[in-house]
Amino acid sequence: MNRTRHSMRRMLAPYVLLAPGLLWLIVFFVLPTIQMFLYSVSTGSVDFGYRLTWSFDAFTIIPKQFSRQFANSLIYGTLATIITFLISYPLAYFIAFRGGRYKNLVLFLVIAPFFTSFLIRTISWQIILGNNGPVIGLMHAVDIFRAVPENFTFMGEPVAVVSGLVYNFLPFMTLPLYVALERIDIRLIEAAQDLYAGPWRPRGWLYGAVGGAILGGFIGFGIDWDIPIFALVGAVLGTIILGVFVSESFLRVTFPLSLPGVFAGSLLTFIPALGDYVNATLLGSPKTQMIGNVIQARFLESNDYPIASALSIVLMVGIIVAVMLYARMLGTEDLSGGAML
Amino acid sequence: MGLMGDDETGDVWQAPISRRNLLKRGGAVAGLAGVGAFLAACSGSSATPAPSQAAAATAAASAAGVASVAPSAAPTQEVPSEGPMGNILNFANWPAYIDVATSGPDNGKSPTLLEFTKATGVKVNYQEKIDDNNTFVATIRDQMKAGLDTGWDLMVLTDWMAARLISLGWISRINQANVPNCQANLVDSMRNLPWDPGNDYHYPWQMGMTGVGYSKKSVAAAGMQPLTKIADLWNGKLAGHVTFLTEMRDTFGLGALKLGIDPVTITLDQVNQIVNDMQPLVSQGLRFTGNSYLQDFANGKVWAAMVWSGDLASSGSADDVFIFPDEGVMVWSDNMLIPRGAQHQRAAEAMMNWVYQPNIAAQIEDFVYYVCPVKGADAEIKKLDPPAASNPLIFPTPAIVAKQHAFKTLSQDEDTAFNNAFNTLMGS
Numbered sequence: 001m002n003r004t005r006h007s008m009r010r011m012l013a014p015y016v017l018l019a020p021g022l023l024w025l026i027v028f029f030v031l032p033t034i035q036m037f038l039y040s041v042s043t044g045s046v047d048f049g050y051r052l053t054w055s056f057d058a059f060t061i062i063p064k065q066f067s068r069q070f071a072n073s074l075i076y077g078t079l080a081t082i083i084t085f086l087i088s089y090p091l092a093y094f095i096a097f098r099g100g101r102y103k104n105l106v107l108f109l110v111i112a113p114f115f116t117s118f119l120i121r122t123i124s125w126q127i128i129l130g131n132n133g134p135v136i137g138l139m140h141a142v143d144i145f146r147a148v149p150e151n152f153t154f155m156g157e158p159v160a161v162v163s164g165l166v167y168n169f170l171p172f173m174t175l176p177l178y179v180a181l182e183r184i185d186i187r188l189i190e191a192a193q194d195l196y197a198g199p200w201r202p203r204g205w206l207y208g209a210v211g212g213a214i215l216g217g218f219i220g221f222g223i224d225w226d227i228p229i230f231a232l233v234g235a236v237l238g239t240i241i242l243g244v245f246v247s248e249s250f251l252r253v254t255f256p257l258s259l260p261g262v263f264a265g266s267l268l269t270f271i272p273a274l275g276d277y278v279n280a281t282l283l284g285s286p287k288t289q290m291i292g293n294v295i296q297a298r299f300l301e302s303n304d305y306p307i308a309s310a311l312s313i314v315l316m317v318g319i320i321v322a323v324m325l326y327a328r329m330l331g332t333e334d335l336s337g338g339a340m341l
Numbered sequence: 342m343g344l345m346g347d348d349e350t351g352d353v354w355q356a357p358i359s360r361r362n363l364l365k366r367g368g369a370v371a372g373l374a375g376v377g378a379f380l381a382a383c384s385g386s387s388a389t390p391a392p393s394q395a396a397a398a399t400a401a402a403s404a405a406g407v408a409s410v411a412p413s414a415a416p417t418q419e420v421p422s423e424g425p426m427g428n429i430l431n432f433a434n435w436p437a438y439i440d441v442a443t444s445g446p447d448n449g450k451s452p453t454l455l456e457f458t459k460a461t462g463v464k465v466n467y468q469e470k471i472d473d474n475n476t477f478v479a480t481i482r483d484q485m486k487a488g489l490d491t492g493w494d495l496m497v498l499t500d501w502m503a504a505r506l507i508s509l510g511w512i513s514r515i516n517q518a519n520v521p522n523c524q525a526n527l528v529d530s531m532r533n534l535p536w537d538p539g540n541d542y543h544y545p546w547q548m549g550m551t552g553v554g555y556s557k558k559s560v561a562a563a564g565m566q567p568l569t570k571i572a573d574l575w576n577g578k579l580a581g582h583v584t585f586l587t588e589m590r591d592t593f594g595l596g597a598l599k600l601g602i603d604p605v606t607i608t609l610d611q612v613n614q615i616v617n618d619m620q621p622l623v624s625q626g627l628r629f630t631g632n633s634y635l636q637d638f639a640n641g642k643v644w645a646a647m648v649w650s651g652d653l654a655s656s657g658s659a660d661d662v663f664i665f666p667d668e669g670v671m672v673w674s675d676n677m678l679i680p681r682g683a684q685h686q687r688a689a690e691a692m693m694n695w696v697y698q699p700n701i702a703a704q705i706e707d708f709v710y711y712v713c714p715v716k717g718a719d720a721e722i723k724k725l726d727p728p729a730a731s732n733p734l735i736f737p738t739p740a741i742v743a744k745q746h747a748f749k750t751l752s753q754d755e756d757t758a759f760n761n762a763f764n765t766l767m768g769s
Contacts, residue, residue, distance in 0.1 A: 132640065297769035
């Protein structure tokens with residue numbers, strides 16, 4: 001009798017422990033998701049109420065009407081992820097291995113902008129990139145050949161939106177990378193060096209040139225600027241970075257061990273960037289609207305709940321599929337490995 | 342279905358026809374015809390109705406069918422508002438919409454509100470929270486629907502939105518005993534509007550026009566003559582430095598006038614025509630804003646824009662001007678409403694009553710440069726600021742009144758279709 005009760009308790013314990021989290025998920029995630037799905041197949045208006053009609057009209061018009069905004073989201077989100085990675089990796093590497101006694105200070109500096117409101121931080125980019133701002137002012141000042149057109153502008157262009165995204169999501173990439181790199185046992189790298197791991201050239205040059213050209217070309221394409229120039233710059237930078245700075249020990253030891261951080265960081269950047277609408281609202285124009293802007297406008301401005309809900313569902317399913325593919329590609333079993341800060 | 346909430350699909354759906362008819366009859370159009378009539382009266386040409394006003398009236402009449410219908414969906418219970426005044430009034434309004442002292446100890450504060458506090462003991466929490474009708478209403482829709490406190494006791498919304506909210510029963514009935522000034526001083530042309538014939542739910546705050554504003558310096562620097570037409574906004578020299586309004590009726594209204602379409606009878610086909618006409622500008626970087634065009638003018642980001650009539654005069658630099666374009670202007674009224682569930686209804690009524698004193702109305706008008714709905718304010722403004730009495734923004738001339746156009750009262754289906762087209766144009 002006593003024994004059965006004891007084993008009952010043991011059986012129930014995990015569920016009891018799970019209950020608060022589970023309940024939270026059901027109330028704030030599962031139910032709203034079901035509600036959202038029901039809205040997406042309803043007809044009516046927000047003022048007069050909705051009727052569940054199982055009409056899939058909202059889904060059928062999406063490819064026709066909103067493919068451009070989906071494409072914008074995908075391109076800007078991907079660009080933001082790649083660029084934050086390119087900035088964050090050297091930064092995290094530096095903090096983890098060379099930070100020394102300034103480690104905590106530098107880490108603090110990475111998250112310091114978070115002490116200001118997200119909106120204020122984004123609006124400040126309006127000033128930085130604005131027509132009367134420092135960046136364009138400097139460009140005109142150093143432009144002795146008058147190559148920059150008089151009415152040149154960043155605001156409202158993809159480059160402004162991507163800049164905003166990169167800036168706002170940088171810490172979400174840097175911190176997981178830092179955690180992953182910081183955990184690496186330095187003796188593994190020393191061992192690799194003892195085993196004659198040298199510089200990576202000449203193959204590094206080749207990979208750097210090709211990879212840099214592709215990446216640069218994609219960035220140029222994404223922000224709608226001159227693709228060949230970006231490809232060329234990418235190729236040069238890639239050659240230098242991979243050819244000169246990357247060693248075999250980094251390639252075979254450090255980088256593979258930091259993959260959980262890469263995985264976590266890119267998810268933490270890519271997923272919110274894909275659905276973000278603040279940057280495109282404040283820094284963009286109608287032609288740079290992302291899918292988040294559409295969802296926001298349809299929910300709050302035109303009160304078209306069915307379309308807004310359908311778009312949210314498509315976005316959600318799209319993200320889940322993309323993440324699953326990515327996880328398989330990167331072969332990371334430990335999905336949250338780098339996210340454990 | 343359980344999750345959808347039966348209250349949302351309840352009684353409203355059982356009588357959709359009467360509501361739709363109500364909206365049709367209700368006709369913000371007729372209300373706007375009233376604005377036209379008032380403006381005509383103001384400028385001393387009340388004998389001959391302006392063309393736009395005649396058109397609006399005809400359209401309203403044809404849409405109406407029945408002359409006047411009481412709002413059937415309005416709440417039946419009288420909200421008791423005899424009680425104590427309370428000590429605070431939460432007032433949501435649009436930017437640049439009240440007088441502000443520019444010197445002295447009250448610099449930056451509104452004399453009208455300070456005097457109100459002195460007279461009644463009620464402090465005013467005045468917030469410039471409304472930049473767009475839809476966006477603002479979205480923030481309080483659920484509370485109004487449920488009859489809960491929205492955090493606001495008084496709010497100012499444009500005629501078409503006011504008519505819609507009143508017909509939904511989301512607005513508190515005004516206790517007329519508390520607003521004798523409103524009853525006495527509301528201009529005749531704004532009385533008996535089909536969507537609230539007895540002013541049971543609203544009193545106008547201001548009326549105004551939508552036209553074109555530009556910075557003289559920037560436009561000259563771009564190598565252009567001073568602007569005179571809506572079509573000038575399409576000029577390639579201004580590309581990337583133009584904004585339109587996020588209010589669909591304003592942007593499509595001016596877009597219609599540019600193409601020679603009468604906004605009062607606008608159809609979906611014509612809307613698509615307007616969208617096609619505006620699409621190239623969007624590709625060149627056209628943006629859509631609410632009152633924030635004031636900041637854009639101030640920092641030189643915008644050189645020319647669709648703007649509301651009083652803003653640049655009250656809050657722009659001397660270099661920024663409003664013009665009544667050749668093709669015409671849109672007219673509208675913004676109205677004081679007490680949302681259902683308001684905690685300080687008595688204080689809200691006191692405020693309505695306060696701003697309907699001719700001297701107070703003149704004081705506001707002399708700052709905001711919109712068209713005033715209060716009888717006797719013209720005489721008061723002459724004492725205060727004689728040149729203002731001949732300002733066409735406050736007292737439009739007959740030539741301007743002839744240019745005024747109202748936007749069609751949309752059915753639910755049209756509203757959805759027009760908004761869809763508008764959002765698509767805005768890239769969302």
